[in-house]
Amino acid sequence: MNASLLLNSLAVALGTLTLAWLAGLVMAIATATASPRTRRVWLGLTILNLALPPFLIANVWLDLTATWRSLSSPQAVAGGSLPLTALAVSSLLWPLTSLLMLGGWGKLQPEHLEADSLGRGWWLLRRLLLPAARAESIVAAAITLVLALANFTVPTLFQVRVFTEEFWIRFNTQFDLNGALRATWPLLVVPVLLLLFLRGRSVSWPRRQVSLPPELLRHQLGGIATWARYLGGLWLTLTLGMPLFRLLLTHRTWTELAGTVAAGHSAIWVSAWTAAGTATLVVSLGLLAGGSSSCGRLPRWIWLLFLVPGVLLGVGLILLFNRPGLGAIYQRLGIVFLALTLRYLAPGWSLVSATLRSVDSSLVDVARSLGAGRWRVLRDAILPQSWRGLAAAWYAVYLLCLWDVETVVLIQPPGGETLALRIFNLLHYGHAAQVNALCVVMLTLAAAPGLVWGIVQAISRRRGGASRLGAESRP
Numbered sequence: 001m002n003a004s005l006l007l008n009s010l011a012v013a014l015g016t017l018t019l020a021w022l023a024g025l026v027m028a029i030a031t032a033t034a035s036p037r038t039r040r041v042w043l044g045l046t047i048l049n050l051a052l053p054p055f056l057i058a059n060v061w062l063d064l065t066a067t068w069r070s071l072s073s074p075q076a077v078a079g080g081s082l083p084l085t086a087l088a089v090s091s092l093l094w095p096l097t098s099l100l101m102l103g104g105w106g107k108l109q110p111e112h113l114e115a116d117s118l119g120r121g122w123w124l125l126r127r128l129l130l131p132a133a134r135a136e137s138i139v140a141a142a143i144t145l146v147l148a149l150a151n152f153t154v155p156t157l158f159q160v161r162v163f164t165e166e167f168w169i170r171f172n173t174q175f176d177l178n179g180a181l182r183a184t185w186p187l188l189v190v191p192v193l194l195l196l197f198l199r200g201r202s203v204s205w206p207r208r209q210v211s212l213p214p215e216l217l218r219h220q221l222g223g224i225a226t227w228a229r230y231l232g233g234l235w236l237t238l239t240l241g242m243p244l245f246r247l248l249l250t251h252r253t254w255t256e257l258a259g260t261v262a263a264g265h266s267a268i269w270v271s272a273w274t275a276a277g278t279a280t281l282v283v284s285l286g287l288l289a290g291g292s293s294s295c296g297r298l299p300r301w302i303w304l305l306f307l308v309p310g311v312l313l314g315v316g317l318i319l320l321f322n323r324p325g326l327g328a329i330y331q332r333l334g335i336v337f338l339a340l341t342l343r344y345l346a347p348g349w350s351l352v353s354a355t356l357r358s359v360d361s362s363l364v365d366v367a368r369s370l371g372a373g374r375w376r377v378l379r380d381a382i383l384p385q386s387w388r389g390l391a392a393a394w395y396a397v398y399l400l401c402l403w404d405v406e407t408v409v410l411i412q413p414p415g416g417e418t419l420a421l422r423i424f425n426l427l428h429y430g431h432a433a434q435v436n437a438l439c440v441v442m443l444t445l446a447a448a449p450g451l452v453w454g455i456v457q458a459i460s461r462r463r464g465g466a467s468r469l470g471a472e473s474r475p
Contacts, residue, residue: 002166004161005161005162005163005166005183005184006186008082008160008161008162009149009162009163009186011082012082012085012086012089012148012149012151012155012162013145013149015082015083015085015087015090016086016089016090016144016145016148017090017141017145017148018090019086019087019090019091020090020093020094020096020097020144021097021137021140021141021144023090023091023097023098023235023239024094024095024096024098024101024140025097026228026231026232027042027046027094027095027098027228027232027235027236028097028098028099028101028102028133029125029129029221029224029225029232030042031043031046031102032102032105032210032212032214032217033214033217033218033221033225033229034214035214036210036214039210039214042232043206045236045240046095046098046099047095048240049091049092049094049095049236049239049240050092051399051446052092052240052243053402053403053420053439053442054088054151054405055153055157055403055405055420055424055435055439056247056439056442056443057088057091057092057154057239057243058153058154058157058158058427059243059427059432059435059436059439060242060243060246061084061087061088061158062157062158062427062432063246063432065080065084066432068080078160081158081159081160084158085154085155085160086148088154088158089148089151089154089155090148091238093144093148094235094239096140096143096144097137097141097144099205099206100133100136100139100140100204100205101136101137101140102205102206103133103136103203103204103205103206104132104133104134104135104136104137104204105129105132105133105212106204106206106207106210106211106212107211108132108211108212109211109212110211110212110213110216112132113128113216113217113220120220120221120222121220121221121223121224122224124220125221125224135201135202135203136203136204139201139203142197143194145190146190146191146194146307147307149163149164149186149187149190150164150187150191150307150308150309151164151309152164152165152168152309152310152311152406152409153405153424156424157424157427157428163186163187163309164187164309164311164406166180166183166184167180167181167183167184167309167311168409168410170183171315171410172410177315180315187308187312188308188312191303192304194307195300195301195303195304195307247436247439247440247443250433250436252433253433253436253437253440255433256433256434256436256437257437257440257441259437260434260438261437264422264438267417267421267422268419268445270333270336270415270416270418270419271402271442271445272445273333274333274336274337274340274401275340275399275402275445276449277337278337278340278344278398279394279395279397279398279401280394281337281341282344282345282349282393282394282397283348283390283393283394285345285349286349286351286352286393287352287356287378289349298346298349298353302345303346305343305345305346306343306344306346306347309406310339310343310404310405310406310407310408310409311406311407311410313339313342314406314409314410315410317335317411318410321335330411331413331414332413332416333413333416335411335413336408336411336412336413336416339408340401340404340407343400343404343407344397344400344401347396347397347400348393348394348396351392351393352389352390352393354389355386355390355392355393358386358389359381359382359385359386363381363385364377364381364382366381367380367381391453395450398449399446402419402420402442402445402446403420403442404418405420405424408421419442420442422438423438423439
């Protein structure tokens with residue numbers, strides 16, 4: 001294993017971990033001390049930031065530093081690209097720390113804040129808030145470290161030699177699988193260590209009902225709460241506002257849009273079809289298995305398919321399916337569906353399982369006692385209670401598939417280019433305007449399910465209102 005490769009990978013991963021943890025702490029304080037309405041806004045922006053595509057963030061920083069990179073020496077660019085990569089990856093992963101810390105603080109009660117011995121300000125932060133979320137903070141740090149090591153898109157676009165890029169280059173140019181694995185073995189070891197570390201650990205996520213009154217917490221923290229709101233606003237402006245506003249306010253984004261859509265209509269269709277189809281398949285598998293306690297529990301090792309870099313999964317599928325007689329799968333979109341399903345099965349299944357655990361089991365028991373079969377129980381007792389959570393799980397998997405580059409970069413079949421892959425390839429050659437236009441199309445695809453659902457709901461409400469009016473008008 002090359003020493004510079006190890007140092008670069010550690011620099012990016014540890015830099016990402018530090019920035020993401022500090023930003024997550026600041027945002028968690030700002031959210032916890034906000035009024036209920038403002039808290040919902042902070043949480044919504046945090047989740048929106050978590051859903052941003054990585055190439056959108058990378059495109060902004062590549063565009064902003066284009067002049068510096070063209071005028072500086074290769075050594076200066078190589079040195080400066082490391083902190084830029086860490087900043088870009090941390091701007092994608094900090095919401096994990098923020099959400100988990102908020103979940104940890106949700107276990108506190110007002111009596112904890114009112115204890116005289118705890119004091120206020122920094123004393124309260126060090127002696128109460130941080131210890132209360134210690135388990136969540138450690139889990140967030142471990143997950144952030146592993147995801148930063150496994151990130152492929154951002155380091156590759158910044159041309160930083162890390163483990164994921166080295167594996168991709170060695171296999172893509174030399175077909176040297178053994179050499180690639182020897183050079184990048186931590187990519188396999190670290191996720192296994194993470195799963196062993198997380199075994200038996202439980203964490204809390206933010207709840208709708210807040211146990212700590214925000215006014216009391218804001219009063220006890222004093223100036224820390226004020227600074228957290230200011231710094232949190234600046235951080236959100238940097239990681240969320242700047243990429244979106246720069247994308248939407250650039251004139252060439254809109255002048256290139258029509259031509260970009262015409263040239264990439266096939267990629268648009270492939271992205272929408274594979275993302276929606278994979279999300280539906282993953283949620284259906286979780287839903288069908290959820291009715292059986294023996295099948296509803298996902299094997300822990302399946303998480304490895306999500307935690308290891310997608311390029312490793314792609315190489316594994318190449319070795320399995322690049323054989324005579326399997327061309328119907330390997331040379332068509334079937335291989336893309338299979339790869340994305342395997343990659344995102346664990347998070348999708350876990351979200352479905354969490355949703356099904358919140359279902360009122362008494363209604364299910366009543367339906368079964370009345371002789372309802374499995375499908376009838378699912379339709380009449382489970383889905384009416386769980387459809388919102390299932391829709392959220394579907395949408396999460398849909399976004400993950402829509403943004404995916406590394407899983408399909410090596411197994412893309414003829415005519416199977418996705419929008420994410422097209423953007424990834426264009427970014428290597430500096431087509432900023434076309435990339436901006438494609439990012440607008442990608443964000444439109446991301447928003448499309450919500451827009452369609454809103455239209456369906458509006459039509460249903462209008463029909464329901466018309467039916468009630470007709471019923472009332474009858475003598």
